Structures are given as structure tokens and as C-alpha cells.
Amino acid sequence: MHGKQQTELCFSLKYLIQTTALTKRYGSVNAVDSIDLVVPEGSIFGFLGPNGSGKTTTIRMLLGLIFPTSGEIKVLEKSIPRDLGSVLINVGAVVEGPGLYPALSAEQYLARTAKSSAYARAKAKLSGELPSEAPLTPDIDAALELVGLSKVRHRKVKAYSLGMKQRLALANALLYPRKLLILDEPTNGMDPQGILEMRELIATLSNAGTTIFVSSHLLSEIEATCTHVAVIQHGRLLFQGEVSELRNQLPSMLTIGVTDPQLALEILGSQFSLTAEIGSNGLLTVNRGIVRIEDISAALVGAGLGVYRIAEDSATVEEAFVAITGKGSDVS
Amino acid sequence: MFLEELTFILKRRRTLVSFAVLAAIPILVGTVLATLGGPKQGNGPAFINEVTNNGVFLGVTSISTSQLVVIPLVIAIVAGESLSAEASYGTLRYLLLSPISRTRLLVVKSFAVLCYAVIACLFMVFVGVVFGAILFPVGNVITLSGTSVPLLDGILRVIGMGLLAAISTFSIVAIGIFASTLTDSAIGAAAITFGATVVIVILNNIPELVQVAPLMFSNYWASGADLFRSPITYHFIIKNLIEQLGWMTIFFLGAWARFSTKDISS
Structure with missing residues (x-):
């Protein structure tokens, strides 16, 4: 913007x-x-x-x-x-x-x-x-x-x-x-x-x-x-x-903490076709693909959920980048 | 940039080595002649018989003995590495980005190597005359025609011969610069240049090729000796100058055409 x-x-x-x-x-x-x-x-x-x-x-x-x-x-x-x-x-x-x-x-x-x-x-x-x-x-x-x-x-x-x-x-x-x-x-x-x-x-x-x-x-x-x-x-x-x-264009793993994980799981599935999992600590983990993080948070907040944490695993960003561009060694 | 380039060339270690080689020729020849005496009449390079009578001729003999191999070799090395050494250091791209236009860089480099050729030949003459004067008597100079000219006049003619020897290498300089635009290997460019010179010198000595011999850039190299006639005959000297100018033009244009359109990927 x-x-x-x-x-x-x-x-x-x-x-x-x-x-x-x-x-x-x-x-x-x-x-x-x-x-x-x-x-x-x-x-x-x-x-x-x-x-x-x-x-x-x-x-x-x-x-x-x-x-x-x-x-x-x-x-x-x-x-x-x-x-x-x-x-x-x-x-x-x-x-x-x-x-x-x-x-x-x-x-x-x-x-x-x-x-x-x-x-x-x-x-x-x-x-x-x-x-x-x-x-x-x-x-x-x-x-x-x-x-x-x-x-x-x-x-x-x-x-x-x-x-x-x-x-x-x-x-x-x-x-x-x-x-x-x-x-x-x-x-x-x-x-x-x-x-x-x-x-x-x-x-x-x-x-x-x-x-x-x-x-x-x-x-x-x-x-x-x-x-x-x-x-x-x-x-x-x-x-x-x-x-x-x-x-936003690089797929990454998100860890999301919300007041109602079950509802969040359904919203992610219905609105963005994302498959999330609920861990033993009550946090959601989801591969966001190329869905923008701000869109996800807006949807969750819009549904009346309290979002207390969204963390991106930066190592997966680097991995995704390498996956897009290749490691270089096999490049002609 | 021209002065920078010339001092850059002159300060390089291999240039200093080339000066050592150029000085070694008159010193070796002079020492041999001083200890063993001159060769029998008619043997050896031009003017060698005169050296023991007049030390000034050591400068002349040095040039005429070196003209076919030693001088072309050092010139080929310096000219061949002019651009290729910059390329292999990776400095060529930074010079161009500094910025300096490709044409200007080529002109500066070429002019600096031409100056090196003149300095190298005059240096050899200088060492020859000085060392000759130390080892042998000096005095009035006897010309090829048998007349005698004053010492100062004779020395001027020796310097003139050195200058003509330098100009005789100008085609080699141009070939070297051209070769230097073809490859990023300094040794390669020097080898191409020296190889081409040797081939031309050999072809020039094949009697069957006498019809085309005047087109070869080494054909009039010996014309500098005409300065020691009385009166001086300029016929072959002028032909040599025209010959050098012609080949210089061809190869400098070739170098420019190549360098100005070349992808600098070094």
C-alpha cells in the first residue's frame, strides 16, 4: 500500500x-x-x-x-x-x-x-x-x-x-x-x-x-x-x-495463536483452502502457501477471534526461495 | 592518462627485465670483442669489424644484431600484454567504468607502447655507445662510402639508426595491440605477435618470394644502415617508413574494430 x-x-x-x-x-x-x-x-x-x-x-x-x-x-x-x-x-x-x-x-x-x-x-x-x-x-x-x-x-x-x-x-x-x-x-x-x-x-x-x-x-x-x-x-x-x-509470494509455515483454534482451523479451510493443524500446545501450524499474512489475520479477527500470535518460520522462507530459484549448482 | 600509462609500463618488473636484456647485448658483444678481438673480415653482423676501431659502432652493431629477434621479442611482450594483462587482472572493466572510452583507452595504450619501443631502442644505442667508448677508442666515424665524418655527426647517425630501428618495430606494436584485443592471455598475445614476426622474417628471406617481399614489414629493417653512407641515401628509409605506416594502420584499425565492439566479460 x-x-x-x-x-x-x-x-x-x-x-x-x-x-x-x-x-x-x-x-x-x-x-x-x-x-x-x-x-x-x-x-x-x-x-x-x-x-x-x-x-x-x-x-x-x-x-x-x-x-x-x-x-x-x-x-x-x-x-x-x-x-x-x-x-x-x-x-x-x-x-x-x-x-x-x-x-x-x-x-x-x-x-x-x-x-x-x-x-x-x-x-x-x-x-x-x-x-x-x-x-x-x-x-x-x-x-x-x-x-x-x-x-x-x-x-x-x-x-x-x-x-x-x-x-x-x-x-x-x-x-x-x-x-x-x-x-x-x-x-x-x-x-x-x-x-x-x-x-x-x-x-x-x-x-x-x-x-x-x-x-x-x-x-x-x-x-x-x-x-x-x-x-x-x-x-x-x-x-x-x-x-x-x-x-508474501514465498510460501512459509505460520504458527498462529488464537482464542478458538478449532474455529480458526475451519476459517482457514473454508476461506483460503489451507490445511492447518492444532498442536498439543494449542497453537495452529499452517503452510500459508502464497496467502498474505495480513489477509489471514484480518479474516481471523473479522470472525471475532482474539489473535495473540502469528509467527513466520523464517527458515522456511529461505527454503521456499531456494525451491523457486533452484540452488544454482544445476543451472546451465 | 598517457603519462600514467607510460610510467605504468616502465615501472613493471618485466619491463625492467627487458631493459636488462637490451643492455646485455652491447655489454656482451663489447666484452667479447675487447677480449677476443674482431672477427675475420666479412664475418659476423654488419659493422662488427668497425667496433674495435671506433667504440661508437658498438651501438650500431647491437641494434643490427638484435633487430631480428631480441627487439621484436621484448616489443611483442609489452604490446601483447597491453590490454590482455588488464583483462586477466580484471582491471580492464574497472578502467572502462572509471570511465574512459574504449577508443581513448586503446589510443593511450598504443601510444604508450610505441613510446616504449622508441625508449627501448634508444636505450640499447645509449648503452652501446657508452660501453663502446669505455672499451674502445672513439674518434671520427668512417662511413660505408669510406669518407670520414666528425664524431658528433657520427653519434647523431647512431641515434638516428636507433630511432629507425624503433620505427621498424611499429608494425609489431600494432600487431601486438591487435592480438591483445583477441585474447585475455598476455602470454598468448605475445606469442601470436612474436610468432607472426618470426614467420614474416623467414618468408622475407625465401628467394622465391622476392616478388612479394616488399610487402613484408621486415623487408626494409636494415635500411637504417643507409645513414652511414655519404651522402645518406633515403630511398629505402622512406620505403620502410611507408611500410610501417601501412601495417600500423591496418592492425590499429583492426584492434579498434575489435575492441570497440567486444564484449568485456573478463
Whole structure:
């Protein structure tokens, strides 16, 4: 409901990523199969799917690294790959993990990136695509500080752990202020502390107005950070919308505590065709399928029952997600 | 980005190794000549007989002995890895996302490798002349025509020959850059480039192919020696320049066509 209201109220709602029938074919296989992504401005958009489902291929197309077989891409309301240069100025990205020079330190690496982008930034400032106050040279210190690498800035990257390399790749994406961040499995290889910091960082950047598009193969990761989500499998979009909507579409086990379990059992059966059981503790357990939890509670309350507990078994949510998308290992 | 790229190339360990190899040639040749004396008349590479009379010629001999194998090899390695090494590190995608346009990156990389080729050849000449001056007497330079030119003039001609040797490798640079757009393996691209050079050099020496020999990029490599005639004859030097320009154009265009439309999946 909340999302709908927003859509109706804000006529100027912008989509920072919009694809139309985007397809990438390798031989006879559609790695990405006619997907229509819409990523609203200001969202933290989770791109969820098992390994090999087409996430990275999609991201590479959004960034102009590979070219679509068919379909259209708009990023920051400009056409890709036609306006790639002026789009990328405002986009930070981590794609398929870090790509670093083993013999360079973190600082040297970021300096090299800065030099390679210097021409494009200078040009964009002259043409007015970047505001005149936009920095021409990056604040490397700030970027390293932000990802917690200040202390190892002079150490060669070959001595870094995977988690540290991920942080450096993120620093590279955050070298300049960005309108859009595209992060491909950014927590890969990070320790729990790093994952927490990453979530906090994403929240901070989002609050500062950056739209974030983040891919993951973990539902829990997306649920913990994102406002919106798209689920991809075998190159096709299975779902797209707000995270709360996805939750409703994933079957899960509910434990329901009501004042009259027997009546509740009948209501669940007659109204929703759900088969519930009454446990020895008097609680109902039911596989809700894709019936929305709020509908169930409304029906029970509407029948005059006192509902004192509805609990969803979150482990079954993850299981249901895996059941929908497959584990990934058997994906072509 | 160009300066960044050039220093990036020059600072790499394998580039430093290549300079060690390039310096080793004049040092080895000079040491052998100083201890064992020159070869019998008519044997060995061009100008080698002159070295013991005038150390300046050590630079010339080094270039002419290295032109067929050593110089093409180091150039093939540096050119071949230009884009493919970035691809195998996974840094190519981050350079492009930084952002820099593909065309611009290709131009910067190509120009930097061309500069490396010039630096490498001049470096070899420099080591040759300096080491030659240490080991052997120096003085007025006797030309192939038998006349004598002042030492400074002679040194300028040696430098000119180094420069022409560098320009002679420009087709190899272009082939290397092109190969580098074909594969993500730096070794593979270097092997393709060096292999192609060796094949052309061999074909160029087959008498039956004399009709098409002028089309091969190694055909006029020896033309730099014409700087040591009096007066200098520019006929073959100019043909060499045209030859290099032609093959450079073809392979740089090929590299651009490939790189600008390539799916970067590394």
C-alpha cells in the first residue's frame, strides 16, 4: 500500500535503471531473457538470483561492458551504450568482485583509476553534465577511510585478503559522489563484521540520496538491506517489486495463536483452502502457501477471534526461495 | 592518462627485465670483442669489424644484431600484454567504468607502447655507445662510402639508426595491440605477435618470394644502415617508413574494430 501511495503522489518518480525486453544470447542459450527492470530513484534495489542466473550478465550490460543481443537499456534516463560516457561519470560500480593490480598499493590503484577518468570528468564539467563544484580529482583519503583501509593504504594489494580487496573495489566505486551505485555481490568473501559494515555503508549512502542496485544470491542479505527486489532465474525475471511483496509470494509455515483454534482451523479451510493443524500446545501450524499474512489475520479477527500470535518460520522462507530459484549448482 | 600509462609500463618488473636484456647485448658483444678481438673480415653482423676501431659502432652493431629477434621479442611482450594483462587482472572493466572510452583507452595504450619501443631502442644505442667508448677508442666515424665524418655527426647517425630501428618495430606494436584485443592471455598475445614476426622474417628471406617481399614489414629493417653512407641515401628509409605506416594502420584499425565492439566479460 505504502509504495502505491508514493507512486501516485510523486508524479516525478524517476527510474534510474529501466530495461525493455533486455536479452543476451550466447549461442542457443539466453543468458538474459527479455527482462524489464525498473529501479526507482532513491531505492535500495536487490537483484536476487542463484549463481549463473544472469545477474552479472545483466549488470555488465547496464554498464556497457557487454552489448545486448536485443532490447533497450536506460540508465540515469539515458540510453546505453549510446550515452555510456556521460552515464558512467555518475555511476560507481563493483562488478564480479575486485579487479586489482597485485603490485600496486590501494592508494596507487585509486590514483590510476582517477587518472584514467580525468579526461571524461574534465569533459563532463566543461559540457555542464557535471556540476561545476564536482571534484575533478578524487578524495582518495576519504574513500579509503570510508571502507576502513586507511591503515593498509601503502601495502601492495597482493598481500590483501579477499575481504580487503572487496573493500578496495568499493572504495574505487565511491571515489566520487555518485547518483547510482551498482554493486555485484559486494559482501562476497567478507567476514561478518565486514558484512555488517557494508550494510551500514549502504544505508548511509542511501540516506545521502544515492540509489543503490545490489545483487546477491542470498535472500537474507537482500531482506536485511533492500527496499525493492527483483528475482532472476535462468535469465528470466520471476518477481519484481517491494521486498514485503516478495515475502508474501514465498510460501512459509505460520504458527498462529488464537482464542478458538478449532474455529480458526475451519476459517482457514473454508476461506483460503489451507490445511492447518492444532498442536498439543494449542497453537495452529499452517503452510500459508502464497496467502498474505495480513489477509489471514484480518479474516481471523473479522470472525471475532482474539489473535495473540502469528509467527513466520523464517527458515522456511529461505527454503521456499531456494525451491523457486533452484540452488544454482544445476543451472546451465 | 598517457603519462600514467607510460610510467605504468616502465615501472613493471618485466619491463625492467627487458631493459636488462637490451643492455646485455652491447655489454656482451663489447666484452667479447675487447677480449677476443674482431672477427675475420666479412664475418659476423654488419659493422662488427668497425667496433674495435671506433667504440661508437658498438651501438650500431647491437641494434643490427638484435633487430631480428631480441627487439621484436621484448616489443611483442609489452604490446601483447597491453590490454590482455588488464583483462586477466580484471582491471580492464574497472578502467572502462572509471570511465574512459574504449577508443581513448586503446589510443593511450598504443601510444604508450610505441613510446616504449622508441625508449627501448634508444636505450640499447645509449648503452652501446657508452660501453663502446669505455672499451674502445672513439674518434671520427668512417662511413660505408669510406669518407670520414666528425664524431658528433657520427653519434647523431647512431641515434638516428636507433630511432629507425624503433620505427621498424611499429608494425609489431600494432600487431601486438591487435592480438591483445583477441585474447585475455598476455602470454598468448605475445606469442601470436612474436610468432607472426618470426614467420614474416623467414618468408622475407625465401628467394622465391622476392616478388612479394616488399610487402613484408621486415623487408626494409636494415635500411637504417643507409645513414652511414655519404651522402645518406633515403630511398629505402622512406620505403620502410611507408611500410610501417601501412601495417600500423591496418592492425590499429583492426584492434579498434575489435575492441570497440567486444564484449568485456573478463
